[in-house]
Amino acid sequence: MKYKKLIILISLLFSNFSFSQSNGINLAATRVVFDSKEANASLKINNNSEEKTWLLRSWVSAYNNDEKVKNFIITPPLYRIDPTESFQLRINKINVHLPEDRESVFRINVLAIPSNYNNDTQEKRDSGLQFAINNRIKLIYRPHNLNVPKKVDDAYKALIFSKSENQVHVKNPTPYYITMNDVKINEKSITSIKDFMVSPFSTLIIPEKNAKTISYSTINDYGGKTPTQNIKL
Missing domain, CATH: 2.60.40.10 (Immunoglobulins)
Known part of the structure; x- marks a missing residue:
């Protein structure tokens, strides 16, 4: 057969x-x-x-x-x-x-x-x-x-974080795509979102109740990770 x-x-x-x-x-x-x-x-x-x-x-x-x-x-x-x-x-x-x-x-x-x-x-x-x-x-x-190494490397530092009752808002005021990695809220890994890429001049919304802290790194042009950032919300 x-x-x-x-x-x-x-x-x-x-x-x-x-x-x-x-x-x-x-x-x-x-x-x-x-x-x-x-x-x-x-x-x-x-x-x-x-x-x-x-x-x-x-x-x-x-x-x-x-x-x-x-x-x-x-x-x-x-x-x-x-x-x-x-x-x-x-x-x-x-x-x-x-x-x-x-x-x-x-x-x-x-x-x-x-x-x-x-x-x-x-x-x-x-x-x-x-x-x-x-x-x-x-x-x-x-x-x-826009291809200015210093501005590209520092773009992740411009991210603005805020929260509402059930959400965390990640605002990207830069013209660059910023990909977040190892995202944790209240020291817990986030699995509700598969793609943590924040578009230029846009806001990424992460569904999460009672968020108090967020930690993350980002991916640079070479696939490497930036230092972990710890933010109080």
Whole structure:
């Protein structure tokens, strides 16, 4: 009996997921910052497997879905990466008409499909399963006039915190996207929100009763963490 192959899609929001790093495709950064003055930006891709060959399909999507956008094109869009190979993806801007007073954010998608099905064991072939892994990281488009290292590094210090009876409000008065990490209220980790990215000139609302303190760090341009901040509400 022949089984129709089923490709199972797994989306990875960060390239440091263990399967991606140790057995397959690894993206060398957790975000790419695109200076508006430049024509393109690059991203290194590594195949950490000593056995698997992967077929890669890459594109830029909106931040909240996988739909391809028209502002950017990735070259090469299709690529066959051999075991232990590394290469550079190039993100090129086309017809970019985005705000100049704030950052814009998108997703870089690198869909990896195993190409060595014929070398799999009979058991794997009979199961009819293949795993397609979609590695997704942030693409931050930064207007050149805002790409000032000191201002970028200090943006998290400008966050303004306030509370109401059942909510904590995090106001971002800066033109930068600020991603909070390790967020705790009253020394308790917050699980009610999956994405703690605060948009420019916007407010993030965290549902939480009787909040007295909040602690957090933020993620910088290189994927590192800033010092933990402890705020009394």
